[in-house]
Amino acid sequence: MIIFPNAKINLGLRIIEKRPDGFHNLQSCFYPVGWNDVLEIIPAETFQFSSSGLPIPGDDSTNVTNNLCVRAYKLLNADFDLPPVHIHLHKVVPIGAGLGGGSADAAFALRVLNERFSLGLHVDALENYARQLGSDCAFFVQNKPVYCLEKGDVFEPIAIDLTGFHIMLVYPNLAISTAEAYARVRPHLPETPLRTHLLAPVETWRETVRNDFEDSLFPAYPVLAHIKQQLYEAGAIYASMSGSGSTLYGLFHAPVETPNQFSAYRVWKGRLQTVN
Ligand SMILES: C[C@@](CO)(OP(=O)(O)O)[C@H](O)COP(=O)(O)OP(=O)(O)OC[C@H]1O[C@@H](n2ccc(N)nc2=O)[C@H](O)[C@@H]1O
Numbered sequence: 001m002i003i004f005p006n007a008k009i010n011l012g013l014r015i016i017e018k019r020p021d022g023f024h025n026l027q028s029c030f031y032p033v034g035w036n037d038v039l040e041i042i043p044a045e046t047f048q049f050s051s052s053g054l055p056i057p058g059d060d061s062t063n064v065t066n067n068l069c070v071r072a073y074k075l076l077n078a079d080f081d082l083p084p085v086h087i088h089l090h091k092v093v094p095i096g097a098g099l100g101g102g103s104a105d106a107a108f109a110l111r112v113l114n115e116r117f118s119l120g121l122h123v124d125a126l127e128n129y130a131r132q133l134g135s136d137c138a139f140f141v142q143n144k145p146v147y148c149l150e151k152g153d154v155f156e157p158i159a160i161d162l163t164g165f166h167i168m169l170v171y172p173n174l175a176i177s178t179a180e181a182y183a184r185v186r187p188h189l190p191e192t193p194l195r196t197h198l199l200a201p202v203e204t205w206r207e208t209v210r211n212d213f214e215d216s217l218f219p220a221y222p223v224l225a226h227i228k229q230q231l232y233e234a235g236a237i238y239a240s241m242s243g244s245g246s247t248l249y250g251l252f253h254a255p256v257e258t259p260n261q262f263s264a265y266r267v268w269k270g271r272l273q274t275v276n
């Protein structure tokens, strides 16, 4: 079976407090976008993992056990004694980009294995497995826009529909470690919950919807602030960094040409839609 794990963007990201377990509680809205990897899982004589496309740090031929697809298989295998499979991942979504690509691969692997081997796992059970693989991972089980709390793995519905907006993602060829980004941030409770700002028209977001990682990462990596500014100059209604960076995105009312300034970066453009 071949599937296409997609990326996500964060519409706002407030880091509320550090938890006793070392993670952080947050407020954010995760929104799926159609920049995709390609994942194939087929029955095989022995377990194999291979990859192509973008190189994945830590995935050399002697150690692929860190790949989140492999970890997803092992997690289910421990409970269900699965038949061996060959997993091939063609990596397209940039890594360390704030787009949740690795988490999406893991969640989609769980979904495929559940279906292929008729494990009978429903959404809650799949989300519980996904939580063990990464804070972002559970989101990709249902893969629909949600308001997230706690570690980013507790979800509430939110009536946000950006269908019809055009989006440009700009990845500045710069990988930022999520752990490093969290270590730099100063958590605090915002006066107004992010949800309130998100429910106002997108035209107001520029003044109200913030990603707290920008405060510490923009001074450290000036190219990020520069790209955000250029997205506004290109006509974005709203622009922000996604997650812990390094991708910046802009929401536009109309299709946009890619400005020359972005030619050195990886740029993805598309319509915002709900993907499954
Ligand atoms: C920042 C966010 C926002 O959506 O996304 P990305 O930018 O990575 O896509 C997420 O919180 C990233 O989730 P994810 O990438 O799954 O993180 P994990 O693998 O669980 O954790 C990596 C490291 O980030 C820190 N971490 C992560 C999540 C969280 N709520 N608090 C944390 O402090 C911890 O130091 C942890 O060791």
Ligand SMILES: Nc1ncnc2c1ncn2[C@@H]1O[C@H](COP(=O)(O)OP(=O)(O)O)[C@@H](O)[C@H]1O
Binding pocket: 056, 057, 058, 066, 067, 068, 069, 089, 091, 094, 095, 096, 097, 098, 099, 100, 101, 102, 103, 104, 105, 106, 176, 178, 243, 244, 245, 246
């Ligand atoms: N299938 C995978 N795709 C991407 N990264 C992976 C994968 N498996 C493990 N990783 C590891 O996860 C980290 C990056 O995760 P990713 O989801 O791409 O970034 P981000 O957290 O910025 O959204 C890297 O340390 C990478 O080595």
